[in-house]
Amino acid sequence: MTNRIDLHPTHSHGEFKLRAGKPLPFGTTLVPGGVNFSVFSRFATACDLVLFKKHAPTPFAEIPFPREFRTGNVFSMIVFDVDYENIEYGYRMDGPYDPENGHRFDKEKILLDPYAKLVSGRDVWGKEPDWNNIFPHRGQILADDFDWEDDCQLETPFEDLVVYEMHVRGFTAHASSKVKHPGTFAAIRDKIPYLKDLGINCLELMPIHTFDEFENSKISPVTGERLLNYWGYSNVGFFAPKAGFAATGKFGMQADELKNTIKTLHKNGIEVILDVVFNHTAEGNENGHYISYRGIDNKTYYMLTPEGYYYNFSGCGNTLNCNNPIVRNMILDCLRYWVTDYHIDGFRFDLAAILGRDQNGAPMSSPPLLETLAFDPILGKCKLIAEAWDAGGLYQVGSFPSWGRWAEWNGKYRDDLRKFLKGEPGLAGAVSQRIQGSPDLYQWEARENCASVNFITCHDGFTLMDMVSYDGKHNEANGENNSDGGNDNHSWNCGWEGSSEDDEVNRLRVKQIKNAAAMLLISHGTPMILAGDEIGNTQYGNNNAYCQDNELSWLNWDQLSENAEIHNFFKQMIALRKTHPMLRYSSYAQNAAADVEVSWHGTSAWHADWSGEARTLAFMCRRWQSDERRAFEPDLYVAMNMHWDAHGFELPGLENGRRWHVFANTDMPHPQDIATPGNEILLDNQHDFMVGPRSVVVLIGK
């Protein structure tokens, strides 16, 4: 049997032996003796496969697909005896150039395969490309031989996650990270002991799909440095990991390095969620350049106006036509690929509201793409998280179509908590909802409270340290006259704009950071921490550091010792959350099935102040009386005083001889600010607690 020939050439082109290919799967597939190339285009009239030797300036072969190799709208061909590890490939598509009718075919252009699994061209981060390259982003063929051993998705319950949002490069690019290969996937592996010690169990990676850091690059008018597309919310290839994020990218081994990093994270109990950007591509608007989609089938891939211009719901020039059935399938294929081939645990969808717009841009009530993803069998155990708004004004926090599967970045949580933290009055009602997992937003649909991903900061906006150090954004270094970035920051500088020598200001800032950490980590839902907030990382007031590939964005690890008390506070609050299942229950308390009783208090026990002047709020969490666990699980009480004066809080009484113990009090200096779980300090006065100005107190009744 070993000599049996299953596939033999039937055609030839020059020295190349060929055979009609298999239309599915799209992209490249290794088959016995050759490579199957398959690409879709509805409107192309002809297609050539273009082959390059690695890094060669010109192609060594162009093979037209014979007519009989096209099935329907798919061109597919097996090419035998290709040195697949040493070639790069693309396509030329012929067809009408008729922008008014949506067509932009140009046979002069060599196009990237939308399904390319490896993309070369930006192999080393920040290395100036050859601008004369006729084919700058080239497809490569990936062998499917990574050994995952016994690794699989971790399937950690949503409510048990503590998410840590990270930029792969920014996490370790700074020299203070002391890793061997700064700014890479491999370096994340080196930092696993740190992440485990902190207690997080899920990394959310900002975009790692292939993007071009040189897209729209320019010189900063402030620093004179070159500004790059650092964040990478602009896809070149959806199936390929960014080579420049891999220490081995220059060897074309970025896929292996990323897989190995994920495998090692999984071994350490840490999930990996990818931030995916399906709302637009790096090709820009009608003035943009050809990379792939616009030359392969412009009318299929993009939302176009009746005149053939690009709709811009993304704010980035074009909008991917997500509810076209072809594009929908591409997105599904892409996510399935990342789950099966990279063992990814979940996805966060950038500007996800766009995914619910129809082909003319109108919001749909039951968008087929979102429904497909919610019910897909391969994505069945994946976390699906929506950024439930877009740049076209569609805001769906609380109303994003979910089918019980989709969670949301809860923007209202961020805004309400920030306002409460800075001392705005009248937020007790809103904050009580946010802390319970926002039932006002999600309970109507019988969604679990893990529908809410709670965050106070994320990559978009101020870091936590900057949120307490700046009243306004300072984005001059971005070169847009400080007009970019949001203005609704709800931040407060604690009395001085920016870095301060004043001890009182600095003490207040640290306290406010601890207040934020305490509220975030006792809230029901899934908490998300922005990487670096736990060590007081600053971006010097820049709230939109998308182009700042420098020390402004990078985590400065020296702050770990300088801000050790902030780090310890985060660490112990995470530990508290892990110790007490009541903080992680998955159903709303008001729901009959829930087993946790949440009661609201104020300076008087059992009487919360819901008035428009309120700046105080307290709550208690315990098992229902009927729940057997009540005998074993301690009660929890949290008092939040966001007023600038101290207030006495009357404590609710405890049953069964239990007494209140202090776990955290942000008014106290380190190390009295926080205990370790299980080592809380017994209170002398069991009836009242004087909560300091702008302070949070966490008590354990045991």
Add this chain to the structure above:
Amino acid sequence: MDLQYKMDLNDGIASITLSGSLDATNAGTFQEELKKLIGQDVKKIVFMAKDLTYIASAGLRVMIFAKQRIGADVQVYLVGAQEAVLDVVKMSGLDTFMTIQKEFEG
């Protein structure tokens, strides 16, 4: 520098001394050479890599091939590898199925 290799088989130990760079241009012929070990009584494959200066993905795949095809119970050793080579092996996760040693200890 091109790849040079020397292969000896003694008492079930296949010792392969590598020098130069192992990449896509020479991995194929090297793999053909390794195929000669199939069916022989090989217990251990030892890549002596002191003078190996560079390894690309194609080279790593040859090592995977050695592990998977030459025999189910065969043990693979990478001995004396330079830091640059060792780095690539570790970052791509191959260190989990090869025994890495400074000197061959058996």
